[in-house]
Amino acid sequence: MSPTSVSARAPRAPKPLYRQFGAQVLVAMVIGLALGYVARQMGPGAAGNANWLVQTLATIGSTFVSLLRALVPVLVFTAIVASIANLRELNNAAKLVWQTLLWFAITALIAVFIGIALGLIIQPGLNTAVAAEAARAPASSGSWLDFLKGLVPSNILGLQASTRVTDSGATTSLNFNVLQILVVSIVVGIAALKVGAAADPFLAFNRSFLKIVHKILWWVIRLTPIGTIGLLGNAVAVYGWDALAQLGWYSAAIYIGLALVLFVVYPVLLQAHGLNPLRYFQSAWPAIQLAFVSRSSIGTLPVTERITEQNLGVPREYAAFAVPLGATTKMDGCAAIYPAISAIFVAQFFGIQLGLQEYLLIVFVSVIGSAATAGLTGATVMLTLTLSTLGLPLEGVGLLLAVDPILDMGRTAVNVAGQALVPTIVAKRQGILDEATYARGESIEALDAADAVPAQ
Numbered sequence: 001m002s003p004t005s006v007s008a009r010a011p012r013a014p015k016p017l018y019r020q021f022g023a024q025v026l027v028a029m030v031i032g033l034a035l036g037y038v039a040r041q042m043g044p045g046a047a048g049n050a051n052w053l054v055q056t057l058a059t060i061g062s063t064f065v066s067l068l069r070a071l072v073p074v075l076v077f078t079a080i081v082a083s084i085a086n087l088r089e090l091n092n093a094a095k096l097v098w099q100t101l102l103w104f105a106i107t108a109l110i111a112v113f114i115g116i117a118l119g120l121i122i123q124p125g126l127n128t129a130v131a132a133e134a135a136r137a138p139a140s141s142g143s144w145l146d147f148l149k150g151l152v153p154s155n156i157l158g159l160q161a162s163t164r165v166t167d168s169g170a171t172t173s174l175n176f177n178v179l180q181i182l183v184v185s186i187v188v189g190i191a192a193l194k195v196g197a198a199a200d201p202f203l204a205f206n207r208s209f210l211k212i213v214h215k216i217l218w219w220v221i222r223l224t225p226i227g228t229i230g231l232l233g234n235a236v237a238v239y240g241w242d243a244l245a246q247l248g249w250y251s252a253a254i255y256i257g258l259a260l261v262l263f264v265v266y267p268v269l270l271q272a273h274g275l276n277p278l279r280y281f282q283s284a285w286p287a288i289q290l291a292f293v294s295r296s297s298i299g300t301l302p303v304t305e306r307i308t309e310q311n312l313g314v315p316r317e318y319a320a321f322a323v324p325l326g327a328t329t330k331m332d333g334c335a336a337i338y339p340a341i342s343a344i345f346v347a348q349f350f351g352i353q354l355g356l357q358e359y360l361l362i363v364f365v366s367v368i369g370s371a372a373t374a375g376l377t378g379a380t381v382m383l384t385l386t387l388s389t390l391g392l393p394l395e396g397v398g399l400l401l402a403v404d405p406i407l408d409m410g411r412t413a414v415n416v417a418g419q420a421l422v423p424t425i426v427a428k429r430q431g432i433l434d435e436a437t438y439a440r441g442e443s444i445e446a447l448d449a450a451d452a453v454p455a456q
Helices: 003-007 021-042 052-087 093-122 145-151 178-221 224-239 248-272 277-294 297-310 316-329 333-349 356-372 380-390 396-429 435-440
Strands: 159-166 169-176
Touching: 021 052, 021 224, 021 277, 052 178, 052 224, 052 277, 052 297, 052 316, 093 248, 093 316, 093 333, 093 356, 093 396, 178 297, 178 316, 224 277, 224 396, 248 277, 248 333, 248 396, 277 297, 277 396, 277 435, 297 316, 297 396, 316 396, 333 356, 333 380, 333 396, 356 380, 380 396
Parallel strands: none
Antiparallel strands: 159 169
């Protein structure tokens, strides 16, 4: 995709406010908060189960996330294969990869230092009302071996089966490991290049299939306001804000750290590269909003990739590689701010003194460890990996679970913001960013003509 291919599009007439995507999502958030409050006030339903409104909100939210997640495997595969085929047209492909990994590490390093500083200044473990009886070890924990296991595909589809046993019986579900899909896609893409002309029909089919996926993706994206009502409403109804009273300073430290990364560090980095931060947020905000309400970087991946390519001006052949990679390994919220402050909280709560070596280990785990948790679910894995590396009691995880869903909203929003930020900075540094598209700061409704820029 040439830089002029996007900027050559004719400017669109502004839509009425009620038809603008961002306005629709904001209204949906207000409706979701109101319905969630009403559902919480209604209390439990028959036999102690969730009432009908909670069930309705949960169904709407989970259905929307399922639709997004259903597109992720095929989107990652087709996009990565197409991007590898297109990377051969770029003279600096190897440099792009290393620059991406370097900036993943740089931003994570900044975030973890902010987390450590806030943990030492606010001292959340000493200023808490949570009872010691709440301490309990989690059912599962992270391990450095998870990184090696995650790299080796268990099957070519990257599928994993899990069985859950309850009093009513056993249920088996299938999940996909994005890191494994990423590895398979890279191998297939490289193999297609090595095969040469014989692989041209396959690559042509892959490009056509990718355009079809993008069309379906846009249909799902248009459902975001409805999904937002269900996701945010269910979060308020189920979790509420009561637990924040006991862990107020801890929660405040997490959100202060997230705000500093999102609204101070990222804008400074953009400004340092000659990019307008306001334009970045105007373009990336739909993905950040969706990440906040869905609490899923993987579920937001299709939207993140779309806005990075078509709103921020990052070439498709690079963005299609960098964004999925970031969705599995770039987590400034979950893997930097959160484990740093949480580890300090646990140490302070149990009266354990941390030295310079322990703080250096926190930095190491935060910068490197996010890759070890790729393809796994939840930030709890990252927290247990940090605690076990430091030798802190894993029972400390139980102290923090009550507010985890509320914190996860902000963590995921920062994760996704960073996943769009790094490709933008790297593209700028390498001279391949379409700055005309970036300067327009288009919101997502400008992409209504799906695939206005054809996949190359």
